[in-house]
Amino acid sequence: MVSVGRHPNITLLAYSEVESIAGFVGNFQIGVRKKARFVNEELCTGCGACAEKCPWKKIPSEFNLNLGVRPAIYFPFPQAVPRLPVLDTQNCAYFLRGKCRACEKFCPREAIDFEQQDQHLDLEVGTIILATGFKDFDPRGDPRYGYGLLDNVLTGMEFERLVNSGGPTGGQLRLKDGRIPQRIALLHCVGSRETQEGSGHPYCSRVCCMYSLKLAHLVRDSLGAEVVEYYRDMRTFGKDYEAFYERVGREGVDFFRFDRDIQVSAVDGHLNISARDVYTGLVDETPVDMVILATGMEPQADQAAVAHTFGISRSPDGFFLEKHPKLAPVETATAGVYLAGTCQGPKDIPDSVAQGGAAAAAALSLLDAGFVELEPFTTFIDQQKCAGCRTCEGLCPYGAIEMVDLTDGSEALRRVAYVNEVLCKGCGVCAAACPSGAATQHGFTQEQVFEEILGILQVA
Secondary structure, three states: OHHHHHOOOOOOOOOEEEEEEEEEOOEEEEEEEEOOOOEOOOOOOOOOHHHHHOOOOOEEOOOOOOOOEEOOEEOOOOOOOOOOOEEOOOOOHHHHHOOOOHHHHHOOOOOEOOOOOOEEEEEEEOOEEEOOOOEEOOHHHOOOOOOOOOOOEEEHHHHHHHHOOOOOOOOOOOOOOOOOOOEEEEEEEEOOOOOOOOOOOOOOOOOHHHHHHHHHHHHHHHOOOEEEEEEOOOOOOOOOHHHHHHHHHHOOOEEEEEEEEEEEEEEOOEEEEEEEEOOOOOEEEEEEOEEEEEEOEEOOOOHHHHHHHHOOOEOOOOOEOOOEOOOEOOEOOOOOEEEOHHHOOOOOHHHHHHHHHHHHHHHHHHHHHOOOOOOOOOEEEOOOOOOOOOHHHHHOOOOOEEEEEEEEOOEEEEEEEEEOOOOOOOOOHHHHHOOOOOEEEOOOOHHHHHHHHHHHHHHO
């Protein structure tokens, strides 16, 4: 990100949100809201004096998954680029009570600006790459795991923050009562490969097996605690992944294969894992000190809204839908809009990097070509037949139809439909629904269809 921020040909709009999009490939008009930080970007040097002097320091930290705290003015995460703080107006004493302004008093550059407003930017771009990422599955809705109800039941992401040296505990892993855990259980497929309604998603999240093995390795290496991994199937599919699985087994990690039938409960001051062994059919009871849940990936909460804004489709699992899973894995049905990373589906880091490079190459090749190839089977409107009923305009899934004035010299006669062939994908919905027969697809006129039928009959 540092390289991106310093590149002369890249404009980085951090803490911003796309609100609207219009136009088509090669000619997109983007409306962006740049949110107010209440910090002057030209003056701020990122010294952190404002965050250090802020008296309100007990706000749950989003970056640390609410396991730690932050001040009311803070850096979103340690490696944030650009290194500029953000003022949280929901928790700032000045915005709540009209008093304090300590950050303003202690800022050596006088960069704090309490009057700053959101900026609205209008940009013209040729192509768009969506890389909005994923959301971690929330296991609170499944009572089998006791998450949110029992102490020392964590998700994999929460465990990552606790063992990180820059995390809320400085890398010191402790139980709720301060003890060092002696036995830890890792539960796979939490929220993934579930067919029961409300307990998760039917697809495999792909990364859970490998990051569970990584967490087991970290526990064995840093704490020396016993580790038991409860898995359904071990899916180590990538390069050298199987070798890492074997290495973790040699480090003393125990593996227990179960299938759906598992329960986490509190018994006599510790956690108890009850699971049915796939091989023997017997229920096994294992006491542990801590449980780590390998939660899967799911689409972002605003995935549907983003898909609507950019005019793209979603697959049944909620992720963005590519044009073709094999022949066009980074393209979408909307020309000029490309996908990269886990917004398109669960994938690990190497696959995300590869898809990001492919999306960048596809966008660059389109811009470098200087022209756009269109599908030949688009729809056209016979404006003399068009009655202006607007039926086709409401049905077009790509927003390719608009109403225009039919003129006779300088005089506007009436409103008729017009098809933008750059946006049209030739789906034929308008042609099938047009009550006056004004909408027709190139290559599929009635005369052509009847001639094909007659040709078939003659051969027969």
